[in-house]
Amino acid sequence: MIKSLDPRIAREQINEDNTIAPLTEMDNWETYEVFHQKKRGDQHEHVGIVHAPNNEMALLFGKEQYGRRGVSVNIWVVKTSNVFASDYDDADIFETVPNKQYREAGGYKVMEMINKYKKENKGL
Amino acid sequence: MNVTAIKELLYKMADDLLIIGHRNSEWTGLGPILEEDIAFSSMAQDKIGQAGALFEILHQLGEDEPDTNAFMRDANKMHCAQFVELPNGEYDFSVMRHFLYDHADQLRFEMLANSSFEPLAQVAKKIKGELKYHVFHANTWVVKLGNGTEESKARMQTALNESWNYALGMFEEGDFEKELQNDNIFEGEETLKNRWMANIIPFIEKANLKIPNTKTWDPILGGRKGYHTDYLQQLVEEMGEVFRLDPTAQW
Numbered sequence: 001m002i003k004s005l006d007p008r009i010a011r012e013q014i015n016e017d018n019t020i021a022p023l024t025e026m027d028n029w030e031t032y033e034v035f036h037q038k039k040r041g042d043q044h045e046h047v048g049i050v051h052a053p054n055n056e057m058a059l060l061f062g063k064e065q066y067g068r069r070g071v072s073v074n075i076w077v078v079k080t081s082n083v084f085a086s087d088y089d090d091a092d093i094f095e096t097v098p099n100k101q102y103r104e105a106g107g108y109k110v111m112e113m114i115n116k117y118k119k120e121n122k123g124l
Numbered sequence: 125m126n127v128t129a130i131k132e133l134l135y136k137m138a139d140d141l142l143i144i145g146h147r148n149s150e151w152t153g154l155g156p157i158l159e160e161d162i163a164f165s166s167m168a169q170d171k172i173g174q175a176g177a178l179f180e181i182l183h184q185l186g187e188d189e190p191d192t193n194a195f196m197r198d199a200n201k202m203h204c205a206q207f208v209e210l211p212n213g214e215y216d217f218s219v220m221r222h223f224l225y226d227h228a229d230q231l232r233f234e235m236l237a238n239s240s241f242e243p244l245a246q247v248a249k250k251i252k253g254e255l256k257y258h259v260f261h262a263n264t265w266v267v268k269l270g271n272g273t274e275e276s277k278a279r280m281q282t283a284l285n286e287s288w289n290y291a292l293g294m295f296e297e298g299d300f301e302k303e304l305q306n307d308n309i310f311e312g313e314e315t316l317k318n319r320w321m322a323n324i325i326p327f328i329e330k331a332n333l334k335i336p337n338t339k340t341w342d343p344i345l346g347g348r349k350g351y352h353t354d355y356l357q358q359l360v361e362e363m364g365e366v367f368r369l370d371p372t373a374q375w
Contacts, residue, residue, distance in 0.1 A: 007362065008150050050159050060264055061159035063257065068166050 032058040033083060034066050037074040044076050052077075125307060129300030130241055131185060132203075133310055136298070136348050137232070138178035139204035142194055143356070144225055145171030146363050147212055156215055163261060167222075170254045177251070181243045195364035196371060199356040205347040207290035209356040213283075216276075219269065220283035223262035223327070224291040228320045230255040235316065240308040263327050270331025281333050288336045292317070292343035 002014045029051040035044035047066040052058035058077040067075055086093075097103075148168035155161025179190035187193055208225065212218045233255060237248040269276040295317040304310040328335060346352070361368075 006153075009153060012154065051157070052159070056264055057268070060261055061163060064163035064166050065159055068162075 029053045031080040032062065032077040033080055034058075034062040035076040035078070036062075036066050036072045037076075038071050040073050044074070049080065050077070055079075125241065125309075126300060126303045127185060129298075129303040129307075130244075130309060131182060131187065132298050132300055133304060134178050134182050134185075134244070136203040136205075138175045138182065138194075139202050140208050140225075140229070140294070141171045141175035141178065143202070143204045143359065144208040144221070145169070145175060146359065147208060147210075148218070148222070150212055151215075151218065164218075164222075167258050167261065170251075170258070174247075174251055174254070177247045178244075181247070184243065191367060191375075192371060195360075195367035197360065199352045199360055200350045202350065202352065202356060202360065203348050204352075204356070205290070205294045205296065206344055206353055206356075207287070207293055207347075209347075209352060209359055210290065211355055214279075216269070216279035216283040217286065219262070219265050220280065220287050221291075222258075223266045224287055224324065225294065226255065226258045226262050227324050228291075228294050228316065230259050231319050231323060232316055235311050235319075236309075238308075239310060244309075266327060266333075267331045270333050277332065280331065284328070284333050285336055288340075289342050289344050292341060293345050293347060295320075296343065296345045296348045298348060 002009065002012075002016060004010045030053075031049045032052055032055075033046060034048055034050055035046050037044045050058055050061040050065055052061055055077065058079075059075060062075050062077050066072075145168045148164055148171065152161065152165040152168070155164055175194065176190055179187075179193050182188075182193065183190055188196075207221065210217075210221075233248040233251060236244050237252070239245045239248070266280065270280045271277075295313040297313045298304075301312050301314075305312050325335070
């Protein structure tokens with residue numbers, strides 16, 4: 001019997017070897033990726049997974065797993081099997097990207113130009 | 125405004141929520157699936173929080189501080205329906221009780237959102253979203269289990285049969301039904317019961333379950349007047365154990 005200081009667990013008299021519900025290999029439902037949105041109009045952010053047998057229950061679980069703290073207005077759930085991902089073996093396609101700083105937006109000093117314009121045209 | 129009438133209403137609602145919240149929290153760590161354990165525990169917290177809001181209103185009306193009120197009363201001073209004090213049994217009973225109770229609770233608060241008693245109307249409006257999820261959760265499980273395996277169907281039907289008369293006891297009429305109606309505070313238990321019946325029947329049918337034969341209906345009353353099963357005294361002693369060690373301690 002599992003001995004616990006918590007009376008709610010102790011009185012259940014659970015066997016150590018758990019003959020009631022033995023775990024079997026791969027004894028899980030399929031996973032769903034959960035995305036939540038903090039404010040309407042924001043991007044949904046990936047927050048984790050839930051195991052669920054279907055879409056409805058994935059939403060039900062996702063709301064509590066990831067929406068019970070903080071701020072949320074919306075939850076998406078997507079079956080992990082529906083996520084089409086690139087291969088880690090192909091990670092080399094990204095290799096030279098850090099060298100291409102001309103692609104960074106930081107090169108275009110737009111705010112400087114805007115502020116200069118505003119200063120010159122103050123009083124108009 | 126009849127304060128005694130309002131207090132009677134608040135006490136039975138707060139006690140129902142406190143006790144069912146406590147019972148549901150007893151599933152923490154023992155739930156059938158991790159995600160479900162977390163969801164059920166989270167909803168139990170919600171229920172206790174709702175009880176807290178009602179105890180706060182009672183305190184504003186002159187009753188004890190919420191903590192003292194919640195943890196110091198013995199069973200014969202509690203006004204919960206006997207339904208909510210019954211032990212959890214297995215998940216089938218707990219889910220069925222969650223379904224039957226939460227539908228009634230959602231409708232009760234819906235009716236109170238229009239109450240002339242402002243503090244209660246405000247609480248009702250505030251927790252509407254919580255109850256929406258609780259009911260959605262209960263509906264989903266009852267329908268899935270009712271349509272599942274032979275075992276799940278049989279268990280859900282048994283749970284429904286065993287719960288029915290206790291569930292009817294939730295609508296035990298108080299002493300001030302007329303006063304509450306006349307003051308536009310609450311339309312009454314009879315109205316609530318009829319709306320509850322209309323709400324749950326579609327889901328019972330979707331779950332392929334049957335409500336017990338009307339000839340067997342026999343509401344189990346007494347809870348509102350302080351008559352309880354032995355289970356409640358055990359529960360309040362365990363629930364209040366830490367608080368009762370030192371009621372004046374600052375937490």
